[in-house]
Amino acid sequence: MNLVVQHPELSDATVQALGAQLAAPAARRADGFARWSGVGLDREAVRALGEAHGVDAGLVPAGQRLADFRLMAFDMDSTLITIECIDEIADFIGRKPEVAAITEAAMRGEIKDFKESLRRRVALLEGLEESALQRVYDERLELTPGAPALLDAARSAGLKLLLVSGGFTFFTDRLRDRLGLDFARSNTLEVVDGRLTGRVLGEIVDAAGKREAVLEACRAIGCSPAQAVVLGDGANDLEMMGVAGVSVAYRAKPVVRAQTTYALNHCGLDAVVRLFSDAPGW
The missing domain is CATH 3.40.50.1000 (HAD superfamily/HAD-like)
Structure with missing residues (x-):
């Protein structure tokens, strides 16, 4: 599963804090967006993570395509x-x-x-x-x-x-x-x-x-x-x-x-x- 984090004003400091908590740097970083691959968290942990950092966080299956x-x-x-x-x-x-x-x-x-x-x-x-x-x-x-x-x-x-x-x-x-x-x-x-x-x-x-x-x-x-x-x-x-x-x-x-x-x-x-x-x- 991949962790997708989004916020209109997603800061480098927030991405770094999340990386420290996840013990891994973001695999992808763009304006308002960051992604971590192979995250071993359940959905409740991801919801709590998003609330703690004030971001939208979602656990996305690898390869999920619109x-x-x-x-x-x-x-x-x-x-x-x-x-x-x-x-x-x-x-x-x-x-x-x-x-x-x-x-x-x-x-x-x-x-x-x-x-x-x-x-x-x-x-x-x-x-x-x-x-x-x-x-x-x-x-x-x-x-x-x-x-x-x-x-x-x-x-x-x-x-x-x-x-x-x-x-x-x-x-x-x-x-x-x-x-x-x-x-x-x-x-x-x-x-x-x-x-x-x-x-x-x-x-x-x-x-x-x-x-x-x-x-x-x-x-x-x-x-x-x-x-x-x-x-x-x-x-x-x-x-x-x-x-x-x-x-x-x-x-x-x-x-x-x-x-x-x-x-x-x-x-x-x-x-x-x-x-x-x-x-x-x-």
């Missing part, structure tokens, strides 16, 4: 994009703190019934003009740093791209078209006479729905779930992460970091590329 995978799936809110869309929508009706508190509790895994938590939040949006959704998209929605580079790398390696969210089609459909993604799955807000009714149409995409979306995409392209890479940040991402060959917790809640293959707490999404041995300069 091109060996077929699908990359992204959660949307706070993963592919920097915001929680429902919280920003609620801001236009003066209820952001109330909605954000429910969102945060759900992402930490403290609310077990995601469907009910979503219904509660959406109900608070009743009466809001639909135009507020476009304002959130235009004025507040930003891609997470490193997202374009990761999407380009995945696409170049031949992977199909899925965006799956407990959020809303208004945003996932636009991002799918804008970014050239292959699949998108999320929830539909009911709108009547140009205003939100406070209801969601159809079956709500919860943790089980996210898992099924990944499995459906795998079936559509003819691959095993073991050939999927899944990224997310909240407790409702754990089921889809659990069926994937590789899971990445991005700036995630502790309950998620504890159960995934890798955790990125400091870097942008482009750091995912260097978890695979066909990354440039690896």
Whole structure:
């Protein structure tokens, strides 16, 4: 196994300290990146090492290539994009703190019934003009740093791209078209006479729905779930992460970091590329 350490401002002093602790110099050193080969540590030891030095550290199988995978799936809110869309929508009706508190509790895994938590939040949006959704998209929605580079790398390696969210089609459909993604799955807000009714149409995409979306995409392209890479940040991402060959917790809640293959707490999404041995300069 190889140890991959990353940080946007990875210093020589940190690399040297890690080398002293590992009793070996880095086999590869580049800006924001260092790699040690043949490391005899388990994943828990690597997580502790990363926390102690304030870096993103991952134990990577030798020869693990991005091109060996077929699908990359992204959660949307706070993963592919920097915001929680429902919280920003609620801001236009003066209820952001109330909605954000429910969102945060759900992402930490403290609310077990995601469907009910979503219904509660959406109900608070009743009466809001639909135009507020476009304002959130235009004025507040930003891609997470490193997202374009990761999407380009995945696409170049031949992977199909899925965006799956407990959020809303208004945003996932636009991002799918804008970014050239292959699949998108999320929830539909009911709108009547140009205003939100406070209801969601159809079956709500919860943790089980996210898992099924990944499995459906795998079936559509003819691959095993073991050939999927899944990224997310909240407790409702754990089921889809659990069926994937590789899971990445991005700036995630502790309950998620504890159960995934890798955790990125400091870097942008482009750091995912260097978890695979066909990354440039690896």
